[in-house]
Amino acid sequence: MINNTQWNGFIKEIKAHYQKDFVPLHEPTFGDKELEYVTDCVKTGWVSSVGAYVTRFEEDLAKRVGVKRAVAVVNGTAALHIALKVAGVKPNDEVLMPALTFIATANAVSYTGAIPHFIDVSEKSLGVDPQKLDAYLEKIAVRQHDELLNKETGRVIRAVVPMHTFGHPVELDELMSVCDKYGLILIEDAAESLGSYYKGKHTGSFGKVNAMSFNGNKIATTGGGGAILTNDEQLADYAKHLTTTAKVPHRWEYVHDEIGYNYRMPNINAALGCGQLEKVPQFIKMKRELTNYYQHLIKNIDGVQLFTEPAYASSNYWLQTLLLDKTIERDEVLAYLNDNGVMSRPIWQPMHYLQMYKDCPRSDLSVIEDLNKIVVNIPSTPIERGV
The missing domain is CATH 3.40.640.10 (Type I PLP-dependent aspartate aminotransferase-like (Major domain))
Incomplete structure (x- = not known):
């Protein structure tokens, strides 16, 4: 079971950040x-x-x-x-x-x-x-x-x-x-x-x-x-x-x-x-600010981490990524966020799970199979508002 009170606070903050009642996963920004x-x-x-x-x-x-x-x-x-x-x-x-x-x-x-x-x-x-x-x-x-x-x-x-x-x-x-x-x-x-x-x-x-x-x-x-x-x-x-x-x-x-x-x-x-x-540097700056914002928000939710860039890299943070504790049911989180106007999604279905690719050669895929149970992507559109 997820803690509805904690997730309700998370949802409220995201909607306030984006100033929307329904927050898409990622929208284009034109000018x-x-x-x-x-x-x-x-x-x-x-x-x-x-x-x-x-x-x-x-x-x-x-x-x-x-x-x-x-x-x-x-x-x-x-x-x-x-x-x-x-x-x-x-x-x-x-x-x-x-x-x-x-x-x-x-x-x-x-x-x-x-x-x-x-x-x-x-x-x-x-x-x-x-x-x-x-x-x-x-x-x-x-x-x-x-x-x-x-x-x-x-x-x-x-x-x-x-x-x-x-x-x-x-x-x-x-x-x-x-x-x-x-x-x-x-x-x-x-x-x-x-x-x-x-x-x-x-x-x-x-x-x-x-x-x-x-x-x-x-x-x-x-x-x-x-x-x-x-x-x-x-x-x-x-x-x-x-x-x-x-x-x-x-x-x-x-x-x-x-x-x-x-x-x-x-x-x-x-x-x-x-x-x-022409706007890529600005987009990246806003996305990295969004990462800092989410790091602050998830401190209030038990059993959740925000995935952050490896030490050797500087990431564009295209999609913000939550890693759930294995005691939290991924689909319960996905249903709760989407039902309450915050679009979220799991990682893609691993390729070897798909009918057309199930017989392809493969190594041990245990890390991917574990990640499939705990990864949730959340709204990631870059915007100017506060951190």
């Missing part, structure tokens, strides 16, 4: 700049996949993340799909990824014809546990002809895709050491981590090719959108070619030299994104 840029698109007629704002958005994003190139696409799933493809993931390869992630990570792997191979996470970061992964690969994998083979399936294990859960960076130095040891390609799923840094370096800049999301509930949004991030100019060019239907440039001819994808971000979405990127 005059976004309206100005989008209006310019409408007035000039440049609203589709060609236009100056697409180029500007890519350049601004690459500069903010600290990579040479960004390729804007229609959503984060498309970004990860193409990142995997241009990085060298092939059909029937296995791709290591956390079972704690949004389904888009597994789906993008499946789109390439590869097989998701689920691994566990660290309680420290909520992302891939490099030490546990190393021990697991020592047991189930063998190097043969410069490739890493799964001894149980006979398939090549090609890559690892860490996901920076709720904006909290994984232990990248340790993970890169594991990749070097086993010859794995690192591809970051940085969908949630715009504005997050690992030891002073932005997430999404460590892997060979990486992906980011600009969905409506992200730190910065383009409505629907994503981006491929890389320091490899050739791979960036190839990604841009594939995402524009693999059309060979020509003044009038329509020649396509391979199967491509109609994934290019429309100019009107990029215009919205340009305005949003």
Whole structure:
């Protein structure tokens, strides 16, 4: 049983903080700049996949993340799909990824014809546990002809895709050491981590090719959108070619030299994104202030902790995260908050629980299975009001 008096006080404070009777989980925040840029698109007629704002958005994003190139696409799933493809993931390869992630990570792997191979996470970061992964690969994998083979399936294990859960960076130095040891390609799923840094370096800049999301509930949004991030100019060019239907440039001819994808971000979405990127530092500041506010509030609730960034990281705190004591029933908390106008949610259904992925190879996933019982996300929209 939860203590209704304590939770009622929590609910009252959140509603007062947001000045709303119903508090959504995460809303976009728009202003005059976004309206100005989008209006310019409408007035000039440049609203589709060609236009100056697409180029500007890519350049601004690459500069903010600290990579040479960004390729804007229609959503984060498309970004990860193409990142995997241009990085060298092939059909029937296995791709290591956390079972704690949004389904888009597994789906993008499946789109390439590869097989998701689920691994566990660290309680420290909520992302891939490099030490546990190393021990697991020592047991189930063998190097043969410069490739890493799964001894149980006979398939090549090609890559690892860490996901920076709720904006909290994984232990990248340790993970890169594991990749070097086993010859794995690192591809970051940085969908949630715009504005997050690992030891002073932005997430999404460590892997060979990486992906980011600009969905409506992200730190910065383009409505629907994503981006491929890389320091490899050739791979960036190839990604841009594939995402524009693999059309060979020509003044009038329509020649396509391979199967491509109609994934290019429309100019009107990029215009919205340009305005949003300008506000990222302000959004991050407000989100970190919100973390301090919640740390103060939960002191009044027994058996609840707020998840905070690892010592090596500076997180964007995309979604604020409660960790419940095991004596507290997660669904009882979720029902009580949602019934009383405070939107909350559990972590995503772990991938190996889903019908389409239940037979995929996997390591011990005990940490994820424990987290599934105790994690609750609560309202996380950045606002100006007090701490």
